Amino acid sequence: MLLGLLRFIRGYVSFTVSGKYPERFLNITSRNRIRLWNVQRKGDGFDGCMYRADYLKIRKLARGSGVRLRVTAKSGLPSYVVRYKDRVGVMIGACAFLLTVFVMSLFIWSIDITGLDRVSRVEMQEELREQGLYIGAFKPSLDYQRIARNILLENHDVGWMAVNVTGSYASVEIKEEAPAPEVENVYAPCNIKAKSDGVILRIEALEGTTEITEGSGVIEGQLLVSGVMGDEQGTSRLVHAQARVLARTTHEASFSISEKQNRLIPNGETAERQSAELFGLRLPYRFGRVDSPYAAVDLYTDAPAPLGITLPIGVATEKVSALTYEETELDDNSAKELLMKQSQLYELFSLSDCTVEGRETELSHQDGVYTLKVTYTCAEDIAYSELIGTDENTDLTRYVNPTEPEKEQ
Amino acid sequence: MMPRENTHEKKKRNPLLPVMNAPCIELSGNREILVEGSKGVLEYTAETVRVNTQGMILTICGRELNLRCISDSALMIDGFITSLSFTV
Numbered sequence: 001m002l003l004g005l006l007r008f009i010r011g012y013v014s015f016t017v018s019g020k021y022p023e024r025f026l027n028i029t030s031r032n033r034i035r036l037w038n039v040q041r042k043g044d045g046f047d048g049c050m051y052r053a054d055y056l057k058i059r060k061l062a063r064g065s066g067v068r069l070r071v072t073a074k075s076g077l078p079s080y081v082v083r084y085k086d087r088v089g090v091m092i093g094a095c096a097f098l099l100t101v102f103v104m105s106l107f108i109w110s111i112d113i114t115g116l117d118r119v120s121r122v123e124m125q126e127e128l129r130e131q132g133l134y135i136g137a138f139k140p141s142l143d144y145q146r147i148a149r150n151i152l153l154e155n156h157d158v159g160w161m162a163v164n165v166t167g168s169y170a171s172v173e174i175k176e177e178a179p180a181p182e183v184e185n186v187y188a189p190c191n192i193k194a195k196s197d198g199v200i201l202r203i204e205a206l207e208g209t210t211e212i213t214e215g216s217g218v219i220e221g222q223l224l225v226s227g228v229m230g231d232e233q234g235t236s237r238l239v240h241a242q243a244r245v246l247a248r249t250t251h252e253a254s255f256s257i258s259e260k261q262n263r264l265i266p267n268g269e270t271a272e273r274q275s276a277e278l279f280g281l282r283l284p285y286r287f288g289r290v291d292s293p294y295a296a297v298d299l300y301t302d303a304p305a306p307l308g309i310t311l312p313i314g315v316a317t318e319k320v321s322a323l324t325y326e327e328t329e330l331d332d333n334s335a336k337e338l339l340m341k342q343s344q345l346y347e348l349f350s351l352s353d354c355t356v357e358g359r360e361t362e363l364s365h366q367d368g369v370y371t372l373k374v375t376y377t378c379a380e381d382i383a384y385s386e387l388i389g390t391d392e393n394t395d396l397t398r399y400v401n402p403t404e405p406e407k408e409q
Numbered sequence: 410m411m412p413r414e415n416t417h418e419k420k421k422r423n424p425l426l427p428v429m430n431a432p433c434i435e436l437s438g439n440r441e442i443l444v445e446g447s448k449g450v451l452e453y454t455a456e457t458v459r460v461n462t463q464g465m466i467l468t469i470c471g472r473e474l475n476l477r478c479i480s481d482s483a484l485m486i487d488g489f490i491t492s493l494s495f496t497v
Contacts, residue, residue: 027449030481039476041455048476 011052011076014038018045019067028061029054052078108137108170109279109312115174119157124174127151133163133170135312136280169309189238189388192225194218196382198247208241218247218382227388238388245383251351251376255342257335259368261328264294269322277301277314292322330370336363339372347376354378432462439490442469445483450476458486466496 017025022045029036029050034057039048045067050058052074062069084090111133113124128134131147144163152161159177163170192208197219200212208225212218227241271288298321303314330338340361347356358377363370432446444460444467451466452459458474460467474488 023450023453026453026476026479030447030449030479030484033481035478035480036476037478039453039479041453041474046453046476 007049007051008076011074011078012049013052013055013071014047014049014073014075015055016042016045016047016070016072017062017067018043018070019065020044021065022046022067024065025062025067025069028065029058032057032061034058047072052076104279105168106139107168107279108133108135108139108142108165109168110310111135111170111172112309113172113174115176117176119155119174119176124172127155128172133172134280139165139168186240186242188240189227190240190385191223191227191388192241192243192245192383193386194220194222194224194245194247194382195384196220196247196249196380198249198380198382200245200247201379202246204244204246206242207239208243210243212245224383241385243383244381246379247382248357249354249378249380249382251354251378252373253343253346253350253376254371254373255339255346256369256371257330257338257342259330259335259365259370261330262325263328264323265326266296266321267292267324271320271322273318273320275316275318277303277312277316279312282316288320290320290322292324294323294325296321296323332363332365332370335365335370336361336372339363339370343372343374346374351376351378354380430463432467434467434493436490436493439471441477441485441487442490442493443483443485447482447484450479450484455488460484464497468492468494468496470494 019025026036026039034050034054036048036050039046055071059069081091111125111128113121113128116124125134128147128151131150132142133147142165144165148161148163152158157177158174160175162173164173165171192205197217199217200214203210203212203214203224205225208227209229210225211223218224224245225241225243227239228236229239230236269290269292271290272286273284273288274286275282275284277283298319299316301314301316304311343359343361354376356376356378360375360377362373362375364373365371432444435443435445437443444462446462448461448463450458451461453474453476455474456470456472458469458476460469469486469490470492471488471490474486474490477485477487479485
């Protein structure tokens with residue numbers, strides 16, 4: 001293959017030799033250090049190939065050997081150059097194409113980040129940009145190992161990272177750091193107490209003496225399961241009490257909103273802007289504007305991604321919606337609707353550990369302010385552990401059975 | 410006691426000496442032959458190739474013999490080689 005490439009670059013001719021003694025021609029060429037290949041006997045002569053430059057030298061020699069030499073084909077790069085000699089534009093275009101491909105291959109045109117879970121993609125893109133890896137980055141100036149090392153040092157959520165570049169496509173593989181699990185000291189003697197008031201629904205005691213019964217009411221801080229266990233002989237031992245105590249509890253929350261609302265509302269005026277994204281450059285070609293000083297903008301980019309690789313070209317569209325300030329006065333229904341949305345958010349974030357069984361709402365209107373008071377009835381685990389001891393420095397671990405044998409020094 | 414051979418006689422008997430001027434012939438099965446040290450092609454047909462080497466003529470017989478490559482001191486022939494003979 002390499003030989004074929006060399007022959008193509010130097011250019012070669014296919015020729016036919018005919019005459020009485022074609023062997024003489026072979027010997028003359030070899031004596032003059034002219035290489036022939038693919039020599040095949042044909043009738044009273046033979047066919048063969050030789051370099052284009054050699055052919056110019058051989059004509060005189062062929063005449064002396066008494067054979068007739070005829071070229072059947074010219075091949076290789078010099079033939080193409082001669083053929084397109086008058087078409088300068090084609091040559092310039094071909095050279096420009098090759099140059100463009102070469103220059104373009106020196107830049108990063110697509111970045112793919114995989115393995116993200118807790119770390120946001122935008123945050124990681126920003127960190128990569130700070131380290132010099134972005135769409136349009138000059139490839140020879142990048143040190144991929146340094147990029148990965150610096151991000152590992154700066155971002156503690158990233159446990160492992162690799163930057164692989166194939167051509168102009170950069171693939172960033174990330175494994176996030178696994179958070180260390182909380183290790184509970186299962187040998188420390190403790191009681192289980194109630195973290196809020198409630199009515200006990202179910203007790204699942206794994207260790208310890210249960211001090212309450214199902215259906216009984218408890219108050220915050222009351223002992224539910226004791227870590228002191230007695231036996232028939234009257235002796236006591238300390239244990240690490242473990243239990244799950246499900247109780248019905250109530251939570252109250254109030255949400256307020258002013259009667260008069262000054263809000264930005266879309267006034268119906270919209271516009272669309274479009275721009276072509278080309279290798280990191282954004283070239284706007286469609287301009288739209290709204291008269292209002294306030295506007296909401298939705299931006300989305302449509303970029304082709306064949307075989308899962310996003311190309312550095314695309315169309316970015318911005319949808320602009322004009323907004324105007326509007327003072328509205330809430331009525332009872334709209335105020336309640338807004339306050340209920342706030343209460344739903346409260347449920348979602350503050351009562352995430354509870355199962356909400358019911359809710360009672362009470363809307364009041366006083367001094368231009370609407371207030372919604374919500375009482376939630378929940379089922380939740382109210383157990384929490386409290387170490388047994390006179391103060392926090394007291395260590396009673398050695399009194400707990402089974403005890404771990406002390407390690408010999 | 411055996412008579413000692415002189416150094417001149419030793420040189421004459423060196424078995425490598427005749428090989429030094431001989432062509433180097435390399436065969437790949439019966440499909441390809443490389444002859445290094447050729448001094449010219451005496452005859453070339455599709456069935457016979459006679460090659461002049463130093464001190465002898467190598468005759469290669471076969472079918473569809475092609476000179477795949479020929480240079481000033483070596484040639485490579487491919488085809489279906491049926492016999493080789495040397496004329497000293």
